[in-house]
Amino acid sequence: MPGIAKATDGQRIAGVRRRAKYLLIDLELGSLLLHLGMSGSLRVLPADAPRRLHDHVDLQLDSGQLLRFNDPRRFGSLHWLTGDVMAHPLLATLGPEPLEDQFDGAYLHSHCRGRRVAIKQHIMNSHVVVGVGNIYASEALFRAGIRPGRAAQSLTRAQCDALAQSIRDVLTMAIRSGGTTLRDYVGVDGAPGYFRQKLYVYERADEPCRNCSTAIRHRVQGQRSTYYCTQCQS
DNA sequence: CTTTGCACCTGTTGGC
DNA sequence: TGCCAACAGGTGCAAA
Numbered sequence: 001m002p003g004i005a006k007a008t009d010g011q012r013i014a015g016v017r018r019r020a021k022y023l024l025i026d027l028e029l030g031s032l033l034l035h036l037g038m039s040g041s042l043r044v045l046p047a048d049a050p051r052r053l054h055d056h057v058d059l060q061l062d063s064g065q066l067l068r069f070n071d072p073r074r075f076g077s078l079h080w081l082t083g084d085v086m087a088h089p090l091l092a093t094l095g096p097e098p099l100e101d102q103f104d105g106a107y108l109h110s111h112c113r114g115r116r117v118a119i120k121q122h123i124m125n126s127h128v129v130v131g132v133g134n135i136y137a138s139e140a141l142f143r144a145g146i147r148p149g150r151a152a153q154s155l156t157r158a159q160c161d162a163l164a165q166s167i168r169d170v171l172t173m174a175i176r177s178g179g180t181t182l183r184d185y186v187g188v189d190g191a192p193g194y195f196r197q198k199l200y201v202y203e204r205a206d207e208p209c210r211n212c213s214t215a216i217r218h219r220v221q222g223q224r225s226t227y228y229c230t231q232c233q234s
Numbered sequence: 235c236t237t238t239g240c241a242c243c244t245g246t247t248g249g250c
Numbered sequence: 251t252g253c254c255a256a257c258a259g260g261t262g263c264a265a266a
Binding site for chain 3: 021035036037038039073075076077090124125126133134135179180181182183185224225
Binding site for chain 2: 037054114117
């Protein structure tokens with residue numbers, strides 16, 4: 001039995017937590033740290049469920065079921081941590097959770113000071129704030145009326161207030177809608193997320209802005225697709 | 235220290 | 251129909 005299987009064998013699951021986009025499954029002697037990357041999924045399946053392509057890990061549960069980790073692109077990860085879990089290098093330097101009180105305009109403004117990086121890349125930096133991926137970065141910037149290419153240090157305090165609030169709003173609304181299914185994402189219940197219908201800019205290149213009808217602009221910024229309205233965002 | 239761009243992978247799509 | 255390039259929801263790290 002290889003490393004993680006041997007280290008975790010027979011232990012009870014004491015609890016499950018989340019930090020940023022990492023899932024923490026706490027066992028008795030340590031914690032499993034799991035990230036789904038771009039294409040990973042976890043499914044609860046019967047013990048005799050046939051193996052499918054890109055199934056990588058099974059956690060065998062007392063119930064007779066399996067918790068199965070499938071990840072075609074293999075950008076996901078699984079680590080076994082012992083000791084002070086939050087002190088692990090992958091977790092220790094993460095910024096605040098966007099829906100916690102510490103994340104607000106004052107925090108964001110102070111962390112924009114002196115930063116020449118584009119604001120979109122800045123809010124996607126997990127050392128600044130966690131949980132803001134490529135879809136919601138574009139969406140939050142649209143809602144705040146800020147162009148994604150603006151240098152972070154150029155934002156006023158009022159703009160940081162608006163942006164922090166937009167990040168919180170867009171994430172809250174997206175969670176409420178079950179997430180954003182672009183292609184094949186489904187939630188634990190197998191249902192897609194419906195936030196795609198509420199997107200203002202993401203994957204809407206050349207389509208009319210929902211606010212002003214100007215064609216939505218697409219560009220690549222930091223190797224990621226970015227969408228914005230030249231009229232509504234400055 | 236900040237900033238930039240690459241690397242890690244497979245699968246799908248669209249143009250020729 | 252087939253081939254090939256471009257692109258996809260993330261993020262850690264090396265290099266400049």
